[in-house]
Amino acid sequence: MEVNIDFLPNEVLLLILRFLSSQDLFSVSCVSNRFSCLVNDRKIVRYLDLRKVYSRTTDDFKTFFLPRLRCRNIEHINLDHVYWIRLPSFVVKLKNLNSLHMLGTPLTFLQLKWILTSCTKLQDLSISWPDDMESDNAKQWVGGFSEVKTVLSELKTLKIMIYANPMPLLELLIHCTGLKKLVIINHHARKFFSAPRIFSDKEYTLNFPHLQELIIDHLDGSFPLYLLAGLLLKISEGCQSSADWETFWTNTPVYINGNTFDNVAVIQKCSRVFLTLTPQIWDMLCKAGPLHNLKELLVTGQAPRSINLTSIIRSCPNLKSMNIMCGLNITLDMKKLCELQPKLERLSICCHPEQGPPKIVEGIATLRHLTHLTVPVCALIEIRHTKKSCITKAENLITVGFKRKRVGVPSTSNLEEVEIAAFNLVFENCPMITMLEIGFNTSTSCSPAKVHWECLENMKKLKRLTHLTLDGIPITNGLFLIEIALGCQELKFLRLKHLGPSGKCCYLAHFSQALAHCRNLVNLRIEQNYLASGTALFKSLQGCEKLERVFIHSERDSQSFDIPAIDSFIEKQANLVFVFIVGSQTPKNKCAKLTRKYKNSFRPALVVCIRSALWDVFDDKNTEIRTIPVCHYNEMITFRSWTYDAFT
Numbered sequence: 001m002e003v004n005i006d007f008l009p010n011e012v013l014l015l016i017l018r019f020l021s022s023q024d025l026f027s028v029s030c031v032s033n034r035f036s037c038l039v040n041d042r043k044i045v046r047y048l049d050l051r052k053v054y055s056r057t058t059d060d061f062k063t064f065f066l067p068r069l070r071c072r073n074i075e076h077i078n079l080d081h082v083y084w085i086r087l088p089s090f091v092v093k094l095k096n097l098n099s100l101h102m103l104g105t106p107l108t109f110l111q112l113k114w115i116l117t118s119c120t121k122l123q124d125l126s127i128s129w130p131d132d133m134e135s136d137n138a139k140q141w142v143g144g145f146s147e148v149k150t151v152l153s154e155l156k157t158l159k160i161m162i163y164a165n166p167m168p169l170l171e172l173l174i175h176c177t178g179l180k181k182l183v184i185i186n187h188h189a190r191k192f193f194s195a196p197r198i199f200s201d202k203e204y205t206l207n208f209p210h211l212q213e214l215i216i217d218h219l220d221g222s223f224p225l226y227l228l229a230g231l232l233l234k235i236s237e238g239c240q241s242s243a244d245w246e247t248f249w250t251n252t253p254v255y256i257n258g259n260t261f262d263n264v265a266v267i268q269k270c271s272r273v274f275l276t277l278t279p280q281i282w283d284m285l286c287k288a289g290p291l292h293n294l295k296e297l298l299v300t301g302q303a304p305r306s307i308n309l310t311s312i313i314r315s316c317p318n319l320k321s322m323n324i325m326c327g328l329n330i331t332l333d334m335k336k337l338c339e340l341q342p343k344l345e346r347l348s349i350c351c352h353p354e355q356g357p358p359k360i361v362e363g364i365a366t367l368r369h370l371t372h373l374t375v376p377v378c379a380l381i382e383i384r385h386t387k388k389s390c391i392t393k394a395e396n397l398i399t400v401g402f403k404r405k406r407v408g409v410p411s412t413s414n415l416e417e418v419e420i421a422a423f424n425l426v427f428e429n430c431p432m433i434t435m436l437e438i439g440f441n442t443s444t445s446c447s448p449a450k451v452h453w454e455c456l457e458n459m460k461k462l463k464r465l466t467h468l469t470l471d472g473i474p475i476t477n478g479l480f481l482i483e484i485a486l487g488c489q490e491l492k493f494l495r496l497k498h499l500g501p502s503g504k505c506c507y508l509a510h511f512s513q514a515l516a517h518c519r520n521l522v523n524l525r526i527e528q529n530y531l532a533s534g535t536a537l538f539k540s541l542q543g544c545e546k547l548e549r550v551f552i553h554s555e556r557d558s559q560s561f562d563i564p565a566i567d568s569f570i571e572k573q574a575n576l577v578f579v580f581i582v583g584s585q586t587p588k589n590k591c592a593k594l595t596r597k598y599k600n601s602f603r604p605a606l607v608v609c610i611r612s613a614l615w616d617v618f619d620d621k622n623t624e625i626r627t628i629p630v631c632h633y634n635e636m637i638t639f640r641s642w643t644y645d646a647f648t
Contacts, residue, residue, distance in 0.1 A: 180213065
């Protein structure tokens with residue numbers, strides 16, 4: 001008897017459809033009228049995540065959202081960074097929408113207003129600020145949100161990415177009186193931030209009586225300080241909520257009428273804090289005493305005087321995550337840190353440890369629960385105390401004539417180097433690590449000859465590793481990359497930058513072999529000199545079936561990239577959505593030709609940019625290169641990306 005899925009009853013088919021992705025639901029809805037009706041079921045389409053539906057065009061979206069019953073049953077939809085479709089022609093049909101995420105998706109003021117007018121049940125909204133409200137004509141929209149103030153007053157969560165000037169945002173915020181969570185960010189925006197410009201002569205008063213979580217994440221502190229101070233003052237005095245407080249800001253200290261605002265009461269309630277250690281903030285932290293609610297701490301910038309963070313760590317008994325970003329003049333006693341915080345899960349050390357480079361690894365190796373780790377290159381200098389290198393006199397005579405290891409020649413004492421490296425303790429004792437970053441070292445005391453990089457092959461013991469970054473490590477060959485690829489089968493994100501003596505690429509052949517085993521690789525970023533022509537590299541990348549983003553930057557090549565190999569790689573990789581390649585000797589005309597080829601291809605989400613390092617700034621207009629969407633900056637361009645993921 002012939003077996004057909006049509007023979008199954010609707011109840012069974014509905015159970016099957018619940019396990020399908022949104023991409024598959026698009027295909028199933030086109031099979032027949034029966035399957036289209038099944039996709040209309042509320043349990044199937046109530047939650048839709050369309051961020052990975054890369055192969056669907058605007059017309060496909062319109063067709064999918066055509067049935068009225070389907071639109072009526074959708075309550076939560078995620079369109080974050082779906083930059084390749086036009087909005088909001090189908091979004092306004094979702095009358096029962098409760099949660100709408102459109103961060104990184106271009107909008108105009110009228111489109112945003114149209115959405116707010118049509119979707120009156122919204123509780124959770126995530127958007128990028130309309131471009132036309134950033135322009136010089138933005139004043140014409142003053143008062144424009146008053147018509148939808150009823151909808152805005154019912155919002156509970158609001159997340160906004162702004163591009164240049166935060167002042168127009170106040171037109172929206174004055175109506176959002178029911179907010180419990182407010183997030184305003186500008187990370188990796190399409191424009192550089194500028195100082196706040198006067199938007200109008202109108203006085204704005206923000207009132208959030210129910211606010212529980214405030215995240216104002218501006219790298220340059222351009223959010224109006226008087227408004228931030230007012231929000232913090234309301235939090236510390238007006239709100240009496242039993243929920244966990246989560247306040248997160250970067251533009252500190254805050255001044256009111258020339259006096260520094262006392263944030264002690266706020267910090268004592270915070271579960272996550274991002275601070276620049278100015279003298280005022282340091283005194284405030286010392287005054288705050290024990291911070292039992294604090295679980296996540298980020299410290300950034302250069303302290304005006306030498307500051308030891310150990311005392312702050314001592315006052316945070318429940319700390320789970322700590323990130324020191326470019327902490328100049330900041331010291332830390334690693335041994336005491338690990339003794340005080342044995343359950344630390346995320347640790348980023350980008351400062352000079354108190355005892356110098358040889359005192360980083362021992363403490364870290366005791367953190368059994370560690371999942372995210374960032375350390376400088378000098379951590380690879382440390383050696384085990386229990387074992388010593390056994391180098392014979394003959395071996396010593398062989399290497400005594402070289403100031404550094406010869407490029408491409410394996411060390412005669414490779415096994416000894418692997419054994420004595422103290423970083424092996426991390427690989428052996430921290431099996432929970434999923435994200436590892438080694439690099440970002442600016443210390444002049446880190447001699448390349450002392451770096452025991454051979455131990456990196458033991459990274460294969462980290463079976464859960466998904467994100468790996470290696471930066472500025474003076475390797476002499478890439479054999480360890482093959483071992484990593486064989487052992488870390490879950491690896492999804494790989495970033496290699498300035499590896500080898502003087503940053504010269506000496507691992508390309510081994511890396512090309514390693515790519516054959518990277519079955520789950522999604523994002524690849526390489527910043528390296530002398531990569532061209534890269535033919536073997538691009539051929540190897542064709543085997544990474546899940547690859548979505550590739551960024552390759554090489555400024556000092558003596559030959560051009562193999563353009564036909566790049567073209568063949570893009571053609572055969574169906575999942576690619578972003579390819580950005582920069583080479584110094586690649587001819588501009590070939591770069592422009594290949595870029596134009598994929599500008600209006602049948603793959604709507606694909607963004608391809610092949611450039612010469614000497615590309616003129618006016619060439620972008622001539623070749624009509626598409627603006628790079630924000631999501632690709634987030635995935636590929638960010639520095640220590642987990643920093644922002646953890647807090648936003």
